[in-house]
Amino acid sequence: MHGADGHHDTRDNSGGLVWPAEGFGRVPFELFTDPAIHVREDERLFRGPHWSYLGLEVELPNPGDYTTGYVGATPYILVRAEDGGLRAMVNRCAHRGAEVVREPRGNARGFTCIYHNWSYDREGRLTGVPWEAGRDGVGGYGPGFDKAQHRLQPLKVAAHAGVVFGSFADEPPPLADYLGPAIAERLAAVFARPVMVTGYQRHTIRANWKLLYENSRDLYHAPQLHKFFGAFGIVQPQQDARAEMWHEGTHCLATIWQDKSGRKKRIKLEEPGVATERSSLPDDIAISIIGIFPNCLFTLVGSAFSVRQFRPKAPDRFEVLYTYFTYADDPACLREHLLQNNQFGPAGYVAMEDAEVVEKLQARIALGADKGASLLAMDGGDTTPDRIDHMVTEANLRSMWRGYARFMGFAPPDPRADLAAG
Numbered sequence: 001m002h003g004a005d006g007h008h009d010t011r012d013n014s015g016g017l018v019w020p021a022e023g024f025g026r027v028p029f030e031l032f033t034d035p036a037i038h039v040r041e042d043e044r045l046f047r048g049p050h051w052s053y054l055g056l057e058v059e060l061p062n063p064g065d066y067t068t069g070y071v072g073a074t075p076y077i078l079v080r081a082e083d084g085g086l087r088a089m090v091n092r093c094a095h096r097g098a099e100v101v102r103e104p105r106g107n108a109r110g111f112t113c114i115y116h117n118w119s120y121d122r123e124g125r126l127t128g129v130p131w132e133a134g135r136d137g138v139g140g141y142g143p144g145f146d147k148a149q150h151r152l153q154p155l156k157v158a159a160h161a162g163v164v165f166g167s168f169a170d171e172p173p174p175l176a177d178y179l180g181p182a183i184a185e186r187l188a189a190v191f192a193r194p195v196m197v198t199g200y201q202r203h204t205i206r207a208n209w210k211l212l213y214e215n216s217r218d219l220y221h222a223p224q225l226h227k228f229f230g231a232f233g234i235v236q237p238q239q240d241a242r243a244e245m246w247h248e249g250t251h252c253l254a255t256i257w258q259d260k261s262g263r264k265k266r267i268k269l270e271e272p273g274v275a276t277e278r279s280s281l282p283d284d285i286a287i288s289i290i291g292i293f294p295n296c297l298f299t300l301v302g303s304a305f306s307v308r309q310f311r312p313k314a315p316d317r318f319e320v321l322y323t324y325f326t327y328a329d330d331p332a333c334l335r336e337h338l339l340q341n342n343q344f345g346p347a348g349y350v351a352m353e354d355a356e357v358v359e360k361l362q363a364r365i366a367l368g369a370d371k372g373a374s375l376l377a378m379d380g381g382d383t384t385p386d387r388i389d390h391m392v393t394e395a396n397l398r399s400m401w402r403g404y405a406r407f408m409g410f411a412p413p414d415p416r417a418d419l420a421a422g
Contacts, residue, residue: 019405019413020373023382024398029365029372032208037408038315044408045294046072046312051158051165051178053296053309054078054088056323058162058195059105064122067105069321070311071166071295076155077101077111078164081122086159088166089124089152100152104200111152124152160184161191163307180246182253183290189282190300194328201322203346205355207362209310209318214400215354216289216297217243217252219391220378239286243388243396248403250293252396258284280305280327293403299344303330306344316362376401382413 017037020026031037046052052071055078059067066079068091075091077100093100093113100113100120110127112119119128126147134140155166158175161184165175176184205212219241240257280303281288290298297308305326311319322345343350365372379393384402388395405412 016409016411018411021413023413024384024401024405025375025377025382025394026373027376027401029368029374030370032211032362033315033366035315038312040408041294041312042072042074047074047168048407049167049169049172050294050407051167051172051175051292052294053292053307054155054157054164054166056162056195056197056307056325057086057159057164058325059197059323060086062107064107064109065105066101066108068101068103069309070319071155071168072312074168075099076166077124077152078157078166079108079122086157086164087123088155088157088164090155092153093118094126094150094152120152124154126150126152161187162195163187163191178247179292180251180253182244183246183251183292186253186288186290187298190288190298190305195305195325196328198324198326200324201345202319203355204313204317204319205359206317207355207358208315209312210404211358211361212318212320212354213291213293213297213310214397215358216291216299217254217396217400218394219243219254219256219396220394239391241389241391243393245386245396245399247293248406249384249386249399249401250403250407252289252291252400254287254289254291254396255285256287256391258286280330293400301343303327304343316366 017028017030020028054069054071054076055067059065060078060080063080063082063084066077068075068077070076076088077091078086078088081087091099091101093115095113095116095118098113098115100111101108102114108122110119110121112128117128117130118126121127129141129145129147131139132141132145132147155168156172157164157166158172159165160175160179172178179187239259242253242255244253244255245251246253281300285300286302288298288300290300292298295310297310299306299308303326304324306322306324309321309323311321313319324345345351346355376394376397379388379395382398383395384399385395386399
């Protein structure tokens with residue numbers, strides 16, 4: 001649909017977004033700025049029938065170990081229970097809604113809200129209410145009060161290869177089916193050896209979370225934006241690469257294999273140590289990037305491994321929590337090198353450039369979000385394939401937006417785009 005001034009009208013009569021008729025090669029800018037869409041994402045994506053990353057099992061070796069975080073706008077607690085299993089619950093007191101656990105991680109016999117000291121066990125069950133029966137014969141809740149009816153809201157929990165996911169859905173799909181065989185196999189291969197967490201970092205990016213999620217699967221941008229990739233010999237455009245899409249196109253397993261072309265680095269480094277790496281990945285894989293919709297991104301480069309958890313805070317702001325990990329049986333000298341990982345984190349060569357770019361994108365998009373749309377027409381126009389075997393493409397981005405639109409319930413583009421998608 002087009003407005004009187006010729007620009008795309010992306011709203012139907014009910015107020016829902018209608019995708020541009022050109023198909024998923026056009027992405028409306030309002031997706032990155034509209035507060036109503038931000039709220040809808042929390043409802044349909046983060047609290048919908050999806051699995052969201054919560055943490056790694058290795059972070060919780062003992063009963064009572066816990067971590068905290070967010071699934072969309074909802075805070076959670078992930079804890080190792082008495083029976084060795086994992087439990088997750090909303091970090092919000094059943095009494096007045098206060099935060100129950102304030103530390104990012106630790107070990108506890110149970111959890112107590114600071115406001116009125118309501119206490120809960122590791123299962124999230126309410127175990128103590130001060131003055132429940134009143135005091136000195138007055139007040140209290142009376143005989144009809146049942147603590148069993150006032151627990152912390154639970155999430156469904158499932159794990160694959162030591163990676164823990166949670167869902168608010170009553171009947172989420174089996175986790176292996178949700179991940180898809182290729183991602184499930186890659187995670188199993190990466191976590192086939194015991195791992196150890198080497199650290200955490202957290203930072204805020206002043207942009208919409210989808211801009212960075214989209215960026216993570218955009219192999220086309222890497223040699224253009226990150227000039228040191230070629231200079232350091234990390235990624236060359238001619239290297240074999242593949243992107244495989246799952247879960248309606250929203251997951252992406254990106255793989256770049258070792259460069260065997262014999263091409264030399266373009267510059268001689270004064271300090272070669274900044275580009276030294278040893279790959280711990282199987283099958284001559286140099287880099288593997290695993291985007292699991294809607295909230296996490298595994299970045300596996302050589303032996304430097306991390307997972308990023310996306311935490312949307314507003315249409316133009318999100319938080320990224322990095323968890324760095326490596327193999328527990330690696331030699332200490334290699335772990336020391338990995339602790340100096342210079343590619344990711346708030347000041348990493350890669351992540352810093354990506355963060356700056358998406359912040360600049362957000363600032364410009366906001367100036368004309370009611371009229372504009374990005375162009376993702378490279379490699380097939382409006383096709384949305386499930387696999388691509390090269391870097392010079394934006395088709396994997398279009399596949400992501402196809403699934404996103406379906407999960408969000410947005411009206412599809414012109415039927416001709418669906419026919420072109422096959």
